[in-house]
Amino acid sequence: MKKYVSLVFAALLLSSCNDGEIIVTDFNFDDPQLNWCGDTQSQVLYxxxxTGVNEAIALRFELDTPNEQFFLKEEGQLEISLNETTNQVIYRVFDGEVQKSYFCNEIPPVSPKVTEEYRSTTGGEVVITSxxxxxTDHDGDGVPSADEGIESGLDTDGDGIPDYQDVDDDGDNILTRVEREIEAENTVNTYGDSDNDGIPDYLDADDDNDGVPTRNEDWNLNLNPADDQNEEGLAHYLNPDITDSFTVEGVRENRISRSFRYLVTINNLTLVNQGGDGEQIRLQDYELGVITSPTENILIEPTDGEENEEEDNQ
Ligand SMILES: [Ca+2]
Ligand SMILES: [Ca+2]
Ligand SMILES: [Ca+2]
Ligand SMILES: [Ca+2]
Known part of the structure; x- marks a missing residue:
């Protein structure tokens, strides 16, 4: 007769040995961090x-459409139905230390030996939430996205790149992360306002209010007006007495870093012991763990307001 163990967010796994001895195994892997290996179709998260016991839990699944890897490149959910062939959760206890390479080899190593094995049945569903x-700061410029008008799509310089994704919000070729740290006598919301016109430098296309846009005060035409200075180190673009204007072609590249975090949960998970009496463990809502995608470097081109993203892996 089968024994049924019903657990929610299981802390302990009780398993019976043939001789009747009860082993208490830590089923709640302390570290939520998952590892990944796979190819264009087969994926393993494990x-x-x-510590104390040698155990491993793995989710194997296959992608419907062959892809580089399972990682979604957008926020959303991937749902995977468990079955008894391609998409399965496997829990194993070993007689010795288990290495990371264990699940990634086509042929499992001879040792350590598996002493207990549980496999999921059909019916459960995996949800990967990305x-x-x-x-909170999509473009990493130090100004929170909420303050950069992410809700309204605010685009201060009108280059088609909304402020929350724009590393140079006023289009003056001085990056926001530089301008927001400029120390000025006057400030707006803690950000420096060199000409005290109520517009912080990082949103002000003419920082010294001398009538020459900052981007045109670029004496050496290197797309960085900040390095053109007088002998005292005062940049011309912050010096209202200097009004030389240059025709500057081009803008700084708008590159932002991006990565996704994936939370893997399994609903209605039933694990069946593959040996002995077929003991079952049922978990209504099991959190397998989390994994983060590699960081991508995204180039966002200025447009007239149309979406135009080009991906460029680091
Ligand atoms: Ca913009
Ligand atoms: Ca920005
Ligand atoms: Ca700027
Ligand atoms: Ca200003």
Whole structure:
């Protein structure tokens, strides 16, 4: 007769040995971090525990459409139905230390030996939820996206790149992360306002209010007006007495870093012991763990307002 163990967010796994001895295994792998290996179709997400007991839990699944890897490149959810062939959760206890390479080899190593194995049955569902890792400051310019008008799509310089994705919000060829740190006598919301016109430098296309746009005060035409200075080190673009104007072609590249965090949960997970009496473990809502995608370097080209993203892996 089968024994049924019903657990929600299981902390312990009780398993019976043939001789009746009860082994208490830590099923709640302390570290939520998952490892990944796979090819264009077969994917494995797994984690290991070699503290006190040698155990591993893995989710194997296959992509419907062959892809580089399972990682979604957008926020959303990927749902995978468990079955008994291609998409399965496997929990194993070993007689020795288990290495990271264990699940990534086509042929499992001879040792350590598996002493207990549980496999999931058909019926459960895996949900992989992806969220942006840097959703509070998408462009990494130090001004929170919420303050950069992410809701309204504010585009201060009108280059088609909204402020929350624009590394140079006023289009003056001095990056926002530089301008927001400029120390000025006057400030707006803690950001320096060199000409005290109520517009902080990082949003002001003419920082010294001398009538010459900052981007045109670029004496050496290197797309960086900040390095053109007088002997005292005062940049011409912050010096209202200097009004030389140059025709400057082009803008700084708008590159931002992006990565996603994936939370893997499994609903209605039933694990069946592959040996002995077929003991079952049922988990209504099991959190397998989290994994983060590699960081991508995204180039966003200025447009007339149309979406135009080009991906460029680092
Ligand atoms: Ca812009
Ligand atoms: Ca920005
Ligand atoms: Ca700027
Ligand atoms: Ca200003």
């Amino acid at each position: 984690k290991l525990n070699n 969220t942006l890792s840097n959703a």
